[in-house]
Amino acid sequence: MLNQIKSLRIVLSLLIVGISYQISLGQCDTINQPNVFNESEYFANMNWDPIDDAVSYDIRYRMQGATDWIDDNTTDTIYTFINLMACASYEVQVKVNCSASDSGFGTSSFFTTKGCGQCLDLDYCESFGNMTDQIYIDSFGMSSIQNLSGDNGGYENFANTYTTELLAGSSYNFSLLFGSPVNVNSYSKIWIDYNMDGDFEDDNELVFDQGEAQANIQIDSSFTVPDTIVEGMTRMRVSTTRSAINFEGQGPCDMLTNGEVEDYCVNLANFLGECFNVTGLDTTFLSQTQVSIIWDAFEDPGNGIGYNYQYKELEQADDEWEVASTLDTFADFNTLTACVTYEFQVRTICKFDSSDWSPSLVIRTKGCSTDLEELSEDLSNVTLYPNPVNDAFFLEFYALKSEDLTIELIDQTGRVVKNYQMQMTPGRNQFSFNQLENLGSGLYYLRMRSPQKQLVRKFTKF
């Protein structure tokens, strides 16, 4: 809108001074090499300078070496990457969408997530092929490692470029394809430093041994991760040699006369862990344009590493969810509209997936003409019990004066499902509510309204 007004102003001013030539709608500048910062194991942030004519920005990113892009879109000039893989390099580009055209994707930025841990910190022995004219590793594929590496001249360390998760006790298929210009027999081994002591010599660390040299140019096989491993990022070594020359001597630290070695980082985990749903979603601040929400921190983090939160106008089919992510257990929304009912949801981001979205927290911003002041000084020690509620509960509080009191039970969609007229008296008040067995189970709000005040409590009906 701002941009349309700007364009209109340009048109008007040009008309006023009587100049007539083709009027451009404004430039849709290109964003090159956006700024990536705060890289962690699973998150990173990115920002760029705003473009005057921009309506929105397209973002695409991929793990370095991958062919497919992951696409996203935002109206902000800051973007948070979530669910990244630890110890991996990514490429990212931004495209500016203007009202009349787009800029095309600009040049790439590259960034690397943290978390390589022992895989890069430990000094592993060298192993490499002296020559590759007879055989080299043309590609290696296993889960999210899909590396068309080609001839790397005898050795390449693909830590940062390709990585995957390996669970204790699980089996993994892999595929090895050789480049062999002279079609020699091949002999291959794979090691993983399961106990993370910087060598490949311990029990079970030779995870694949081809056994007999073969002229096949492709091997499809599998191995099983032991039940007992050390969790974290460790080194995996894939080695192929020309069998006739160096059959006996293919240890994890050997120089191969003709062949190739590729190293990778793999993330060992004991179990997937649970991806728990978010609980305890509540409001901590409310004004005409601002809402702050809070939720329970993980008691048992399971697999959780952070949160997504989203909001939109309630029951507005054409209003899309605005999604963001955080490592905190709260979120602030500062650009809302007065007297509008919004719904908010939160979910857990886990290492390998995400939880379900929480049930919606429904909040109407202040500023409606019928709003009462939200003050609780006339009421104190408000308690509602038992909670969760079956078919009855008590409401107890202390009041300073005698006043009419309206009590409403409101469901999650904001609908008033019960309405009671009461009289409160100075001192301790206790009211009982029963015959609630017909209410559906879920989260409810109890709103107390006096002529000047209102107070909200929530409860769960089971």
Ligand SMILES: [Ca+2]
């Ligand atoms: Ca290779």
Ligand SMILES: [Ca+2]
């Ligand atoms: Ca070891």
Ligand SMILES: [Ca+2]
């Ligand atoms: Ca050892």
